[in-house]
Amino acid sequence: MKVAFLGTGLMGLPMAQRLLAANIEVVAYNRTPEKLAPLQAAGAEVVTHPRYAIRDAECVILMLTNAAAIYHVLLSDTSWRTLAGRTIIQMGTITPTQSQEIRDSVVGGGGEYMEAPVLGSIPEAKAGELKVMVGAKPEQYQRYLDLLKNFDPEPVLIGPVGTASALKLALNQLIASLTTSFALSLAFVQRQGVDVDLFMQVLRDSALYAPTFDKKLSRMLADDYSQPNFPTKHLLKDTDLFISEAQSLGLDLSTIETVQKILQTAMKMSFANDDYSSLFSVIKDWGEMSGG
Structure with a gap:
């Protein structure tokens, strides 16, 4: 599996590094390109536009600041056109309403959407000991459980999209x-x-x-x-x-x-x-x- 990681700030960077340590292919994008240097040094592919990351991966993890950033990075016209056949896993903190609206946009673009916000901070992210709460269909949860275990030994399915947020x-x-x-x-x-x-x-x-x-x-x-x-x-x-x-x-x-x-x-x-x-x-x- 090749994973696109969009958002490599305080939390996103150590989370993406854990995927690389598990020998998972990562293609990374950040709106501040300098923040990608540690990931590139660790073997990640880095790109200059989110659509390139989305296009090359089957799964897209979002660790962005807010809903506005998600719309800008994921749902701009050029990025939205690349969503077909991809699963979006939204891991930042947004409201249930925002998460459901983003889901509808992703599904409208031919993709799948699930939310998996995390509780914890940088030390837990580095150690893979975050608390991952999943809002998804049960089959989506099962399909991506092994991926999410890189961040939390026991990710918990909370319910449909909106409940985890x-x-x-x-x-x-x-x-x-x-x-x-x-x-x-x-x-x-x-x-x-x-x-x-x-x-x-x-x-x-x-x-x-x-x-x-x-x-x-x-x-x-x-x-x-x-x-x-x-x-x-x-x-x-x-x-x-x-x-x-x-x-x-x-x-x-x-x-x-x-x-x-x-x-x-x-x-x-x-x-x-x-x-x-x-x-x-x-x-x-x-x-x-x-x-x-």
Whole structure:
């Protein structure tokens, strides 16, 4: 099987490298050509236009920033004409509605479509330990299960197209909300003079603990948000997607809308390309920013 990989950014690069390590032929395209150099050095074929990648492969993996990028790269007139007989596996984070609309366009071009968004960041992508959630027909899931196992030992079929995208947004909402809540508690105990090590000791021994707290603790304490596995701008994007999709479901969104405002403030504080744990700086410096 020859796989076209469109989108080789923070997550796409290590994922494509795993395919090459498994001796799978990869033809890669990225809108920023310089990002293809590591893949080319590892044996991938690189191309200057997505239609060349699509034309030469039976399966196309998308790891692109958003739905707009997918439309630009995959569904422009020249690329859309090459979709017949190809299976598109969309692995980025978009809304269920967007995923279903893209599916309809792909099917209209004679191709097949399935979604397989992932939970995890760069370390998990490098190790092949992402959580892959599949939205597809059962026969599609079975056909591409071995391919997806390069990213996750046990990819899970969630349901038809749209269900995996919905689950991914629900989980990313938890990333944003849990991190915000932890940052608030951390700032509170610091201001109250509680020893942080004791705070974490009690927290770790409780049912309230989530491993993500320890993953972000050192960054927050050091005010060091460099070299992100998941930038603030991407978490804000996913939070915006969650809110836009949830608005029609009759849910109270007041808590996540507050998190959205904190992420927006982090962006204004120039943390866009830093790790999303930067929202700790927003929370602990809120009084200074608001004139309090």
